Amino acid sequence: xxxxxxxxxxxxxxxxxxxxxxxxxxxxxxxxxxxxxxxxxxxxxxxxxxxxxxxxxxxxxxxxxxxxxxxxxxxxxxxxxxxxxxxxxxxxxxxxxxxxxxxxxxxxxxxxxxxxxxxxxxxxxxxxxxxxxxxxxxxxxxxxxxxxxxxxxxxxxxxxxxxxxxxxxxxxxxxxxxxxxxxxxxxxxxxxxxxxxxxxxxxxxxxxxxxxxxxxxxxxxxxxxxxxxxxxxxxxxxxxxxxxxxxxxxxxxxxxxxxxxxxxxxxxxxxxxxxxxxxxxxxxxxxxxxxxxxxxxxxxxxxxxxxxxxxxxxxxxxxxxxxxxxxxxxxxxxxxxxxxxxxxxxxxxxxxxxxxxxxxxxxxxxxxxxxxxxxxxxxxxxxxxxxxxxxxxx
Amino acid sequence: xxxxxxxxxxxxxxxxxxxxxxxxxxxxxxxxxxxxxxxxxxxxxxxxxxxxxxxxxxxxxxxxxxxxxxxxxxxxxxxxxxxxxxxxxxxxxxxxxxxxxxxxxxxxxxxxxxxxxxxxxxxxxxxxxxxxxxxxxxxxxxxxxxxxxxxxxxxxxxxxxxxxxxxxxxxxxxxxxxxxxxxxxxxxxxxxxxxxxxxxxxxxxxxxxxxxxxxxxxxxxxxxxxxxxxxxxxxxxxxxxxxxxxxxxxxxxxxxxxxxxxxxxxxxxxxxxxxxxxxxxxxxxxxxxxxxxxxxxxxxxxxxxxxxxxxxxxxxxxxxxxxxxxxxxxxxxxxxxxxxxxxxxxxxxxxxxxxxxxxxxxxxxxxxxxxxxxxxxxxxxxxxxxxxxxxxxx
Numbered sequence: 001x002x003x004x005x006x007x008x009x010x011x012x013x014x015x016x017x018x019x020x021x022x023x024x025x026x027x028x029x030x031x032x033x034x035x036x037x038x039x040x041x042x043x044x045x046x047x048x049x050x051x052x053x054x055x056x057x058x059x060x061x062x063x064x065x066x067x068x069x070x071x072x073x074x075x076x077x078x079x080x081x082x083x084x085x086x087x088x089x090x091x092x093x094x095x096x097x098x099x100x101x102x103x104x105x106x107x108x109x110x111x112x113x114x115x116x117x118x119x120x121x122x123x124x125x126x127x128x129x130x131x132x133x134x135x136x137x138x139x140x141x142x143x144x145x146x147x148x149x150x151x152x153x154x155x156x157x158x159x160x161x162x163x164x165x166x167x168x169x170x171x172x173x174x175x176x177x178x179x180x181x182x183x184x185x186x187x188x189x190x191x192x193x194x195x196x197x198x199x200x201x202x203x204x205x206x207x208x209x210x211x212x213x214x215x216x217x218x219x220x221x222x223x224x225x226x227x228x229x230x231x232x233x234x235x236x237x238x239x240x241x242x243x244x245x246x247x248x249x250x251x252x253x254x255x256x257x258x259x260x261x262x263x264x265x266x267x268x269x270x271x272x273x274x275x276x277x278x279x280x281x282x283x284x285x286x287x288x289x290x291x292x293x294x295x296x297x298x299x300x301x302x303x304x305x306x307x308x309x310x311x312x313x314x315x316x317x318x319x320x321x322x323x324x325x326x327x328x329x330x331x332x333x334x335x336x337x338x339x340x341x342x343x344x345x346x347x348x349x350x351x352x353x354x355x356x357x358x359x360x361x362x363x364x365x366x367x368x369x370x371x372x373x374x375x376x377x378x379x380x381x382x383x384x385x386x387x388x389x390x391x392x393x394x
Numbered sequence: 395x396x397x398x399x400x401x402x403x404x405x406x407x408x409x410x411x412x413x414x415x416x417x418x419x420x421x422x423x424x425x426x427x428x429x430x431x432x433x434x435x436x437x438x439x440x441x442x443x444x445x446x447x448x449x450x451x452x453x454x455x456x457x458x459x460x461x462x463x464x465x466x467x468x469x470x471x472x473x474x475x476x477x478x479x480x481x482x483x484x485x486x487x488x489x490x491x492x493x494x495x496x497x498x499x500x501x502x503x504x505x506x507x508x509x510x511x512x513x514x515x516x517x518x519x520x521x522x523x524x525x526x527x528x529x530x531x532x533x534x535x536x537x538x539x540x541x542x543x544x545x546x547x548x549x550x551x552x553x554x555x556x557x558x559x560x561x562x563x564x565x566x567x568x569x570x571x572x573x574x575x576x577x578x579x580x581x582x583x584x585x586x587x588x589x590x591x592x593x594x595x596x597x598x599x600x601x602x603x604x605x606x607x608x609x610x611x612x613x614x615x616x617x618x619x620x621x622x623x624x625x626x627x628x629x630x631x632x633x634x635x636x637x638x639x640x641x642x643x644x645x646x647x648x649x650x651x652x653x654x655x656x657x658x659x660x661x662x663x664x665x666x667x668x669x670x671x672x673x674x675x676x677x678x679x680x681x682x683x684x685x686x687x688x689x690x691x692x693x694x695x696x697x698x699x700x701x702x703x704x705x706x707x708x709x710x711x712x713x714x715x716x717x718x719x720x721x722x723x724x725x726x727x728x729x730x731x732x733x734x735x736x737x738x739x740x741x742x743x744x745x746x747x748x749x750x751x752x753x754x755x756x757x758x759x760x761x762x763x764x765x766x767x768x769x770x771x772x773x774x775x776x777x778x779x780x781x782x783x784x785x786x787x788x
Contacts, residue, residue, distance in 0.1 A: 008581055034702075036693040036728050039770035067700075068732045070767035092701070122708040123701065155712075187402055187653055187715040190584035190615045191622060215715055216653050217646035217688050221584045221615020228585060243702060243713070245686040245694045252611035259581055259610050290684030292639040294611050299430040300639045307486070307517065308428075308637060314516040318549075319637070321581040321609055334430050338462045373464040376433035 008259050008321075016201050016230035020261045023233045024269075025110075025209060026057040026250065028281060029078075030090045031235065031242035033063045037285040038241060042074050044284055046081065051277050052238075053083040056269040057250075061088045061235070065104050066097045072104065079105030086148070093131070093151070098138045108148025111138055112182065115163055116155035128163050132170055139176050150209060152180025157188040157196070165203050172204035178233060179204055183222065186215025186244070190225040197229030209233035212248050214240055219248040220256050238281040239289065251278060255294040259321050272328035295327050304334040306341020313347050336382040338372035340365065345386070352383060354390045364389040402653050402715075410595055410624035414655045417627045418663075419504075419603060420451040420644065422675060423472075424484045425629065425636035427457045431679040432635060436468050438678055440475065445671050446632075447477040450663040451644075455482045455629070459498050460491045466498065473499030480542070487525070487545070492532045502542030505532055506576065509557055510549035522557050526564055533570050544603060546574025551582040551590070559597050566598035572627060573598055577616065580609025580638070584619040591623030603627035606642050608634055613642040614650050632675040633683065645672055649688040653715055666722035689721050698728040700735020707741050730776040732766035734759065739780070746777060748784045758783040 009020070029045055029052075032038055040048065052060055060083070065072035079087050086107040091097035093113035101109045113131050114123050126134075135151055142149040151171045153159055168179045181196065193210070200208060210226040210233070212219040223234045240249030251274055258265040265271070275296045282289050291297055301324040303312045311318035316331060324331050335344040342358070342365040349356050349364075356364070368385055371377065403414070423439055423446075426432055434442065446454055454477070459466035473481050480501040485491035487507035495503045507525050508517050520528075529545055536543040545565045547553055562573045575590065587604070594602060604620040604627070606613040617628045634643030645668050652659040659665070669690045676683050685691055695718040697706045705712035710725060718725050729738040736752070736759040743750050743758075750758070762779055765771065 034699045034733060036696040036698055039731065063733070068763050068767045070732065118709065118712040119705065122712045123705040185713055185715040189618050189622075189650070189654070191588065191619060194585065214686070215688060215694070216650040217614030217643070218618065218650065220611035221619075224583050224612065225585060225615075228583075240686055243698060244696060245688060245691045249611070256583070256610040256612065260583070287685040288682055290686065291681040292608065292634055292684065294609060294639060297639045300609070302430040302638060304430055304637060305428045311513065311517040315512065318512040318516045319579055321579040337433065338464065339428060339457070369462055373462045 006262065009261065014228055016198065018227045018230065018232045019224070019257070020264050021232065022227050022257065023058040024250070025059040025061055025088065025233050025235045026052045026085075026237065027061040027235050027247070028052065028237040028241065030061040030063050031247055032237040032281070034243045035241035035246065035285055037287060040284065042070070042077060045074050045078060048280065048284070049078050049081060049083060051273070051280055053085045054270065055273050055277055057085050058233075059088050059108075060085045061090055061110060062106070063089070064091045064097060065089060065100045066091060072100065075104045075106065088148070088150075093134050093138055095138060095141065098141055102142060102145045102147060106147065108150065108177070109142045110150045110152065110180070111135070112152045112154050112180070114155055115153040115167065116158040117160075118158060119155050128167065132167050135167060135171055136174060139171055139174055143175060148177045150178040150180055151176050152182055152209065152211070154182050155184040156181045157183050157192065158185070161196075161199075165200070168200060169203050172206050176206055178207045178209045180209040180211060181226070181231070182211040183213055186213035186219070188212065188222055189218055190221045193222045194225040194229040197226045197231050201230035207232045209235065211235040213243070214245055214247060220252045223248045223253055224256050224260070238277055239287070239293070241281065241285060249294075250274070251296060252294040255322055258326065266326065271326055274327055275329070295322065295329065301329055302332045302334050304337060305339050306344060309333045309335065309344035309347075310341055313343055336368075336372070336377040336379050338369055340369060340372065348382065349386060352386060354386065356390060360389075360393070400656065403655065408622055410592065412621045412624060412626045413618070413651070414658050415626065416621050416651065417452040418644070419453040419455055419482065419627050419629045420446045420479075420631065421455040421484075421629050421641070422446065422631040422635065424455040424457050425641055426631040426675070428637045429635035429640065429679055431681060434678065436464070436471060439468050439472060442674065442678070443472045443475060443477060445667070445674055447479045448664065449667050449671055451479050452627075453482050453502075454479045455484055455504060456500070457483070458485045458491060459483060459494050460485060466494065469498045469500065482542070482544075487528050487532055489528075489532060489535065492535055496536060496539045496541060500541065502544065502571070503536045504544045504546065504574070505529070506546045506548050506574070508549055509547040509553040509561065511554075512552060513549050522561065526561050529561060529565055530568060533565055533568055537569060542571045544572040544574055545570045546576055546603065546605070548576050549578040550575040551577050551586065552579070555590070555593075559594070562594060562598050566600050570600055572601045572603045574603040574605060575620070575625070576605040577607055580607030580613070582606065582616055583612055584615045587616045588619040588623040591620045591625045595624035601626045603629065605629040607637070608639055608641060614646045617642045617647055618650050618654070632671055633681070633687070635675065635679060643688075644668075645690060646688040649716055652720065660720065665720055668721055669723070689716065689723065695723055696726045696728050698731060699733050700738060703727045703729065703738035703741075704735055707737055730766070730771040730773050732763055734763060734766065742776065743780060746780060748780065750784060754783075754787065
């Protein structure tokens with residue numbers, strides 16, 4: 001399917017959209033380290049970094065080298081792996097941190113400072129003048145070392161918009177590579193995001209990166225709206241792990257993006273590696289992949305209602321916007337239940353290699369639905385009923 | 395906090411917004427029955443219906459009485475429970491189904507028919523003329539029985555917009571109570587949703603209901619954008635259970651809405667019952683509540699990074715948009731890890747009722763971070779280190 005003929009592609013009217021041209025900043029080894037259960041050994045960090053690189057992410061973001069001695073040496077180790085992805089580390093907007101960061105061997109430094117009234121009052125206690133001065137100092141220092149530099153506000157959606165635009169304009173003018181917007185508490189909604197990014201797009205000349213927490217369930221929708229508004233880079237983590245209930249999950253974001261930009265996504269990312277990548281992280285932080293996870297949840301491609309099964313058997317696109325094969329997954333028609341229909345049973349009869357007429361299939365379907373109405377059915381139960389029905393006919 | 399002073403409330407410019415005035419159509423007993431693992435006995439359905447009613451949902455939607463004999467009698471049974479919530483059943487747009495539905499005792503009937511080219515070709519095979527005629531016949535019949543009636547298209551976002559608006563205009567003119575938009579395959583994104591709902595709002599005079607599948611992770615963001623565009627009713631299910639990976643989850647949607655309309659949400663829904671409700675469903679369908687579930691996920695209110703812990707201790711709103719107490723949940727500061735800071739440790743020292751100066755706390759924090767850098771720490775480990783440090787001082 002060409003992009004031009006894809007009805008879910010961004011509108012050609014959206015000139016600022018980067019839906020067809022986005023990049024991933026994968027933060028499992030930074031934001032993900034802030035997940036309650038995360039403790040990554042050096043070996044595990046290397047394994048994760050290599051897996052992310054193999055998947056095709058554009059950037060890998062690592063915990064600040066100032067966080068702990070091991071964090072610093074692990075950062076150096078990962079920089080020496082020779083990965084295709086660029087390596088970033090994430091620091092406070094402070095020269096003490098910046099001086100350590102530039103010596104680690106990273107390709108770029110992400111700096112962040114809280115600009116909301118909340119953070120200015122209860123976290124670092126600095127005013128906008130101080131923030132602006134520190135930003136300029138740190139940015140010029142990192143640039144002088146020949147590294148990429150991103151400046152981000154924290155809690156951007158609870159910051160004064162004039163303060164925000166002022167500082168972004170300042171850092172853009174001195175040649176920062178990217179500015180970042182962060183929904184640190186997960187309060188933003190998609191239209192707000194679109195509006196803020198669109199406004200910012202008209203103020204800065206550099207790329208825009210966005211970071212969305214998922215406290216109110218909008219991290220994927222917000223990321224998509226940000227790209228539509230002109231952001232280019234989205235922060236993700238595998239399974240979304242991070243502070244509290246985390247950020248935009250890599251897998252769910254891939255689901256969103258493949259619908260909008262299929263050729264771009266399929267050419268850039270090894271989607272069939274997604275499941276292994278998620279299993280690697282799930283095991284490392286001792287959680288289960290959620291039952292309803294996009295793409296890899298156990299039921300993501302399971303169709304149950306009779307009316308759905310009928311249409312899916314005729315053409316999978318009727319009830320599927322994602323093709324399971326793109327991700328190395330399989331479709332499953334759930335036929336062993338009271339909501340089943342004769343088309344689903346017919347498909348099972350064919351799988352069992354039995355010969356029944358449509359009328360016979362309808363008869364055995366009625367039988368199956370009746371039993372499924374009083375108790376839970378397994379596949380073996382249904383197969384047994386079909387086989388018995390078939391042998392009674394002989 | 396009054397609505398007027400809430401910066402996350404809908405803009406007063408949004409005259410069509412129903413963010414402060416939405417209703418819930420809870421579909422755990424209809425969409426949820428289509429979840430791969432769902433088999434609800436009559437007793438379980440009654441228990442779920444009562445729990446939903448107690449939570450405060452406006453409508454409870456039940457599986458079609460035509461789906462199976464037990465579905466029909468269960469529908470009758472639930473109608474006789476005398477719940478405050480209105481009871482709906484969900485049927486195909488066909489007189490055969492409608493005649494059965496109106497005899498069950500429900501307060502209203504939700505009819506649905508596929509309008510997309512996909513469904514018209516591979517599911518029911520009918521054209522728009524036929525759809526329109528059936529719709530009018532069914533609506534007038536259900537209205538003649540004094541029941542509420544909703545007409546919904548299926549797969550609305552892949553339907554021709556002119557076809558859609560035509561049929562919605564027709565059914566609005568004959569007095570349907572609600573029209574429904576359904577993203578049956580989960581392909582829609584928030585701005586598309588807003589635009590379609592906003593357009594529809596100008597075409598019909600009745601309420602608009604929306605139903606969003608979560609295949610691409612936007613079901614909550616889409617629901618919110620729909621309300622902003624003028625929809626009034628949102629379909630949810632507990633934990634989002636439904637076909638494939640399901641629909642807008644009740645809990646995540648509550649998280650989204652309490653941020654935007656706190657007074658309305660808190661006055662209407664018993665939020666502290668959410669966890670029990672989710673546990674009831676999780677047990678019934680044999681899944682775990684996802685680790686990253688909004689509100690009730692085990693880490694939803696856990697703060698880990700030292701910089702976060704410091705600010706949270708000074709004022710929880712710095713890194714929380716949701717108040718855990720609103721949901722009968724608790725905040726947790728994770729202090730046993732390499733990213734910890736001395737403010738988090740200080741808070742723990744106070745919990746342990748030990749006397750240490752700030753300098754002493756900083757010293758023991760360095761010790762804890764060093765050990766946390768080489769191995770995973772438990773709370774007991776950290777408490778042990780603190781107590782040993784404290785007793786060494788004596």
